[in-house]
Amino acid sequence: MYKILIVEDERIIANAIEQHLSKWGFEVKQVTDFDRVLEEFAAFSPELVILDILLPYYNGYYWCGEIRKRSKVPILFLSSASDNMNLVMAINMGGDDFVPKPFDLDVLTAKVQALLRRTYSFGGTGILMEHKGVILNLGDGSLSYEGSTMELTKNELKILQLLFEQKGQIVCREDIMKRLWDSDSFIDDNTLTVNVTRLRKKLSQIGLSSLIKTKKGVGYLVEG
Structure with a gap:
């Protein structure tokens, strides 16, 4: 069972993602203290992170950079700011994919599954x-x-x-x-x-x- 960490300040969105992914058999946890994202990341040790850009204290770009200092875990960015600049910034900071808001939960799930498959599939050469x-x-x-x-x-x-x-x-x-x-x-x-x-x-x-x-x-x- 893959573990997924959600770093999303809008609780309605975070809850919807958690409920949907849980139905697919994933173990999902939401970050609750946005000043201690790294601590929650380390404690949960997820196989994938869903990370919003607009967050309290520090934005998603900052936390992506901090996670990348410690881990190559795949990171899927979320953002209501869906212009090309945000997409380029997300990828340049070490993100693996980008989903603009509003989004379809089935599309998000498909992207999560594809990222996990590319990263952890034993059939690949870079597992x-x-x-x-x-x-x-x-x-x-x-x-x-x-x-x-x-x-x-x-x-x-x-x-x-x-x-x-x-x-x-x-x-x-x-x-x-x-x-x-x-x-x-x-x-x-x-x-x-x-x-x-x-x-x-x-x-x-x-x-x-x-x-x-x-x-x-x-x-x-x-x-x-």
């Missing part, structure tokens, strides 16, 4: 997996966090992909070994430990030393 600001790019085997990007080895990428797919759940050592080597037989158990230790050391260099948690004697997890 991104996002969790609390950490971006795992399965297309080029890289990991990005707060402006830093690192290249991952094949095994490091497989370990993180599996943990991201099951975030919040303990992944047993046997399952990780099967993903890495297509078998948990004839593989020295210490080999996995060495791989995870090296990966943790690498992650610590960009401030992610606590991303992977150990459950002694069981396996590893990325907390949800």
Whole structure:
């Protein structure tokens, strides 16, 4: 189930979007404190953001820029100001699509689905997996966090992909070994430990030393 964050000051519009998207099976949350958008974004860890331009305190362009410093999550702009200047500005600030008000909820939903499909479809070459600001790019085997990007080895990428797919759940050592080597037989158990230790050391260099948690004697997890 994809999580969608709505940053929209007009409560009637926000409620209508939430109700409609919820019917399609999305988990939807509305920002309630427009001075703390980043905090709500980090706490909810959405796969897509619907962002209005006209907001209290700071406009949508500002928040788009702040989110882009931390995440490549797709951003869909909304605005009653539908002239070309606003469209160009939204895209230049890092937005992925733009829907002018008033809009049809079915059209909005179709755009949301298309954005999610382009970003997260396993059939694509540039799939991104996002969790609390950490971006795992399965297309080029890289990991990005707060402006830093690192290249991952094949095994490091497989370990993180599996943990991201099951975030919040303990992944047993046997399952990780099967993903890495297509078998948990004839593989020295210490080999996995060495791989995870090296990966943790690498992650610590960009401030992610606590991303992977150990459950002694069981396996590893990325907390949800």
